[in-house]
Amino acid sequence: MSDSSKPEASLRWAPWWVLASVALWPLTGPAEAVLSLGALAALAVLLLQRFRGGMALLSHEAWALTTVLFLAYWLPELISAPDAFNAPRAWRETLLDLRYLPFLWLVAMAVANERGRRLTFTGLAVIAGFWLLDGLVQAATGWSLGGPATADRLSGVFGAGNLKLGLVLASLAPFPLTAAAERFGVAGWMAVALALVVVVLLAGARASWLTLGLVLLASGWMQFRARRVVLAMVAASALVMLGALACSDALQARFERTTAALEGDAAGMDHALSGRLPIWRTAVDMALAHPVNGVGVRSFRDAYPAYAADDDPWLADAEHGAGYHAHQIVLEVLSETGFVGAFFWLGGVALAWQAWRVAAPAARLRARAPALALVVTVFPFNTHLAVYSTFWGGLVLLLSALYAGSLLSGGGEPATDEA
Known part of the structure; x- marks a missing residue:
């Protein structure tokens, strides 16, 4: 069979499509359009390949984990919709988010082989690096491609x-850090790390x-296995x-606000947060009042x-109105999808961890960057953007698809030794 007739040859464009969708994140409308078109393109390719060895596009294990991780995210939406406070919006989000499934298959297929992983991970490093450089220019001059900085x-x-x-760069940081370490060693990794800081x-x-701090500590250790590198990074940072x-x-004002948490009282903690x-507190009350499906x-x-509460400052704030979301992933899942939703999320986490635990060392190595990015992005002891919003979700x-596709691109071969 010639290269052009192989099933995987039909998706040689997949890494470029994934990268285009990420590069357009600053432009919400175009990014959404590329994502939706990518989902449709993936469905079309899968239908065409069904009779010509379509399963060769991705291993059975990668198909399964990608789909399960999507369902762990989407099924809570579906279960929460029937009696939601805003049922029309809940149903709209639930139905609209179905497009993510074929797009996630496309993402997993994009990293299912060495060429695809190299293009995708290097491309993500370049995109994050470009945004990082633009941020440095804005820090020095006050201007960037997105316009002037706020006050x-x-x-x-x-x-x-x-x-x-900052949030996007912190979550994507494993990709430029890994690329810099592989190409330029400790010096390259340190330069990128300090620019990110x-x-x-x-x-x-x-x-x-906090997200970036976790990335730097984990990345420095995983890349070099040297305590002196981590200590040097901490000192330089x-x-x-x-x-x-x-x-x-x-x-300075933000650091002073953060240190208010050390005062030991609720007022100081609230000021710091x-x-x-x-x-x-309101999210907890919602979860307790609607424990099944939020x-x-x-x-x-x-x-x-x-x-x-009657004296809740967010109710009295005419500019911001009521709290728009829980600002914390665990509380968001519990309050909006209930304990049933939390069960599905925990199931997804358990299966993702099990896949990592039994994977071969080579598989863990190739999935290291997306795995770290995913872990720090959903790290539960932090504040978060709304995970069920279009952008952050x-x-x-x-x-999750980059993780599943790269970890299980070779199937589910078990590890024979420790990574």
Whole structure:
């Protein structure tokens, strides 16, 4: 069989499509269009290949894990919709999110072979690196491709009205760090790490600080297995932070706000968390009042006034209104999808971990970057964007498909020794 007639040859374009969808993240409309078209293209290819060895596009194990991870995300939506506070929106989100399944198959197939993984992972590193460089330019000049910075933080290519630069760079950080380490060794890895520290710090989202810290510690250890590299990174990062603090009044204010948590009282903790404690208390009350299937996906804001305390500051805030989402992934899942939704999420986590545990060392190595990116993005002891929002939910699902497709591209061969 010639190369052009092999089933996998029909998806040589898949890595480029995946990269195009990521590169367009700063432009919400075009990014959504590329994702939807990619889902349709994947379905068309699968239908055409069904009678010509379509299963050769991806191993059975990768098909299964990708689909299961999608279902762990999507079934809670479906179960929460019938009696949601905003049922029309919950049903709309549930039906609209079905497009992710064929797109996730496309993503997994894009990294199912060595060529696809090389193109996709290198491309993600280049995209993140470009956004990182643009952020550095904005830090130095005040301008970027997304326009000028706001008064207190970097916005980069995402623009002043879409402050996601730090969060996105922190989640994608394993890809440029891995690429730099493989090509330039410790020096390259350290240069990228310090650039990330500068931009993520100045981008202002404190959740991204924790995310990036976890990435740097894990990546430094996994790449070099040397304590001195990790210690050198910590020392260099501390110096960078001190320099940034000296140059940025806004950054100083954020550090001072963070240290308010050390006061040991609820007021200090709430101040450190930017007033999120009332939102979290309300999310807990929602979960307890609707323990089976929650108040409905994307219905948090609609249910908020019914469960918030009378003196809740978010009800009195005319600018922001009620809390739009729980700002924490565990509380979001519990409040919007109930304990049934949490059961599906935990099942997905367990299966993803089991796949990693039994995989061969070579499989773990090739899936290392997406695995780390996925873990830090859903790290439960942090604050989060809404995981059932279109943007952040799409990012989480993309990482899960990259993980499943790369880890199980060779099937489910068991490990013969420890990674």
